[in-house]
Amino acid sequence: MGGLYGLLHVPAPPQLVTLSSCVDRWSGELAELPRDAPVPRRQVEQAVALGRDLAVDAATDGRLIHTDLHYANVLAGDREPWLAIDPKPLSGDPHYEVAPMLWNRWDELAAAPRGIRDGVRLRFHTIVDVAGLDEHRARDWVVVRMLCNALWRLQDPPGVRRQLPTDDYLTRCITIAKSVQD
Template identity: 35%
Template sequence: MITVPTGFAQAIIRREGEAGRAWIASLPAIVESLLRQWSLAPDGPATHGSVGLVLPVRPSAVIKVSFPHPGNVDQPDAFAAWQGRGAVRLLARDDDQFAMLLERAGPDTLACVADDERAVGILGELSRRLAVPAPAGLPRLVDQFPLWEAEFLAAGRPVRVLDAVRELDQRDTVVHGDLWDANVLAGSREPWLAIDPKGCAGDPAYDAFTVIHGPRLILAPNHLWWLDFYCEAAGIDRERARRWSLLRAHQSALWGRDGGDPDWLVRATDQIIAELGPA
């Protein structure tokens, strides 16, 4: 029987309440059933991200089981669309258990690359490769516009930054949604492989904000220069990326204040908003 990491269990219960407690209690049995279903054996202790348990297995792969939440439904479809192109391969899936069998990569992440320009260039190249046609059924970013507008109006945020994105011609590619150092692992089949996509359909320019707002660059000077550098590597129009990043920066500031982000992070996000300029 696997051991669920204590910190992971506590975080899930704190965030999800009794539903989280019940899921954590059931997790060892879920993993055991998946090991039998896929004829696998554990190959080390379980690790975790923010929403899922990850167990290395033999032969070389990992089982990922995520908390059963609507936001965790679409990862397998993103991996299936990529077919290993710039991302770990999806080997099997059990949607009822919110579980996937994935190609093993790592343990090194892109954070191990000290050279900022090289790392941002890698993120850009991955973004270019991940921008494949979206399959039917992936949630579309444009369908979120009414919700975002309501949030902005309620909080007194400028709706014009949303209008500036809404007036763009809308794309329909697979968007990672959370592309930053920790979600890129060193691979053997390819040098770098993306993990943990949100799984949505839309404009690849959406991911530019995560790059400049991630730990590597959030306190760096001249975010517009880094935006340009990333866009060049990703093959993304700089103005599209600027508009999406401005929208997402305002969202981050709004959600961060509600979520109790530390003051330094709030100030850094406000600085990015100032640098990106008006809508």
């Protein structure tokens, strides 16, 4: 998977939505999350600060990114050994791509002999190393993405109200965000 990143991250066509515009909006939504939301406030504030910094960073835009690259979206192919399918393309930062690899195939991490945290960290470092990504920048994007995923889980669709705003998915988001940090 990490080897595909270099093949996919070519200069983005100008008509694509920019990741900086998305993360700017998401940071604002995260900042408005109620203090009593069932996610650690410290992590919300960290994700808001990181997101705001990334939104104004010139390196946040400019490369074609898949945004949903994970095990189920890669198939063996004939013209290439591996083909990425089902992209949600943006003009963005290749470091944004790591998080889906951490939340997919979760059962394997839960069953890992050394525990979920070590499994997440091993996946994270393997992807970063094979793809030649900057560890700190990839970590920042994972934190932002996981807290945004938690936020979206808490947002009710129009006309629908959840009975319980917490679930295993929120725990997974927080666990991944914590696991990639030292």
